[in-house]
Amino acid sequence: MSRHLGLDVGGTNLKWAVIERDTEPRLLKTGILATETRAGERSVVRQLLDVARDVFADTEGIESVGVGMPGVLDPSAGVTRFIPNIPGVWDGVRVAGEMADAVGSPSHLINDARAFTLAEHGMGAGRxxxxxxxxxxxxxxxxxxxxxxxxxxxxxxxxxxxxxxxxxxxxxxxxxxxxxxxxxxxxxxxxxxxxxxxxxxxxxxxxxxxxxxxxxxxxxxxxxxxxxxxxxxxxxxxxxxxxxxxxxxxxxxxxxxxxxxxxxxxxxxxxxxxxxxxxxxxxxxxxxxxxxxxxxx
Ligand SMILES: [Zn+2]
Incomplete structure (x- = not known):
């Protein structure tokens, strides 16, 4: 059994979910808050890291973190390229690296529509x-x-x-x-x-x-x-x-x-x-x- 945190950042809301994986994945808990975009990409990233730290403090045994974002990303480098729908200058922001440093666990970046597809295939209408x-x-x-x-x-x-x-x-x-x-x-x-x-x-x-x-x-x-x-x-x-x-x-x-x-x-x-x-x-x-x-x- 293992636990993993996922965050989904949009221009309006930031949602998170913790899943537990055994043979079948299962949803453990979720949360939602308004995305903090007042200071552009820095405030969005700061909020992401704060939310992840809070969830880690409240939940034992989380092994890794995934961050879903809309737009063009470099998933292997964990870096954003072009995100037209969230305020900020996003070219080259090291989201996965900063997350890994903040929580001390492996972190990965994924396009939000790819994340939707994985979720519906694993636990939803695509099972x-x-x-x-x-x-x-x-x-x-x-x-x-x-x-x-x-x-x-x-x-x-x-x-x-x-x-x-x-x-x-x-x-x-x-x-x-x-x-x-x-x-x-x-x-x-x-x-x-x-x-x-x-x-x-x-x-x-x-x-x-x-x-x-x-x-x-x-x-x-x-x-x-x-x-x-x-x-x-x-x-x-x-x-x-x-x-x-x-x-x-x-x-x-x-x-x-x-x-x-x-x-x-x-x-x-x-x-x-x-x-x-x-x-x-x-x-x-x-x-x-x-x-x-x-x-x-
Ligand atoms: Zn087009």
Missing amino acids: GATSMLGVTLGTGVGGGLILNRHLFFGHEGTAGEFGHQTILPDGPRCNCGNHGCLEALARADAIAEACGQPGVEEAIAAARAGDARALRGFHDCGRYLGIGASNIVVLVGVERIVIGGGIAAAGELLLRPIREELQRRVRVTDVTRVKVACGELGIWAGAIGAALHASNN
Whole structure:
């Protein structure tokens, strides 16, 4: 039996989770607080280290720490590169090294969508799947790939960037610089705009009330997501697709067009056997996945 701490840092909240691993992993405790961004990256890192020290003081036997963050990271060096959604200058911040020094235990950095994927595969909607695509829908569109029951990292840890595949060759500009990325077509504000609503919550409410434009918006954005998912199914043959993040609350409004698009486009495998589901771990998936990542290293 071993215990591991995972922290999930976003622009709004910092969540943490302690897991216990025997044969099956199990969630021991969790916590959430507002991310301290007033002094940019220094205040975020200071808060991360403080939270970890507090959890270590209250919990016996924690062996390692995982930190999940959105954006571009160098996971093998434990250093951040580019994090557009948390205030601060993030290029070259030694998050894993500072954490290891602070708590005296091995520490690892992981992209938050990869952490989501690990968590849902290990303890959520992806349990038992040999291969799985994880998709996070929120401010951006993230992803992760499980192949042969393991998270696939690829060259420099960049595998699984589901949201930055090109869907429309001359589509809208993406935050990454490319045009027509899936993220530019299906992130939160793109969905809200397609639905003619100020935000995603309003868009979901409008669609559920039968608003024709909102229904059309979810159908169109779900279709783009389904095209992206079809490409992944054709390329690597995943047997399960798990959707998480804030917009996953839309449920069938998005899952239905994704399934329809898979059936329309995938010809190389029996796509009725590819299960598309929402995540089961809610807001804790990122922290749980960061802890699982630490426990795997
Ligand atoms: Zn992009």
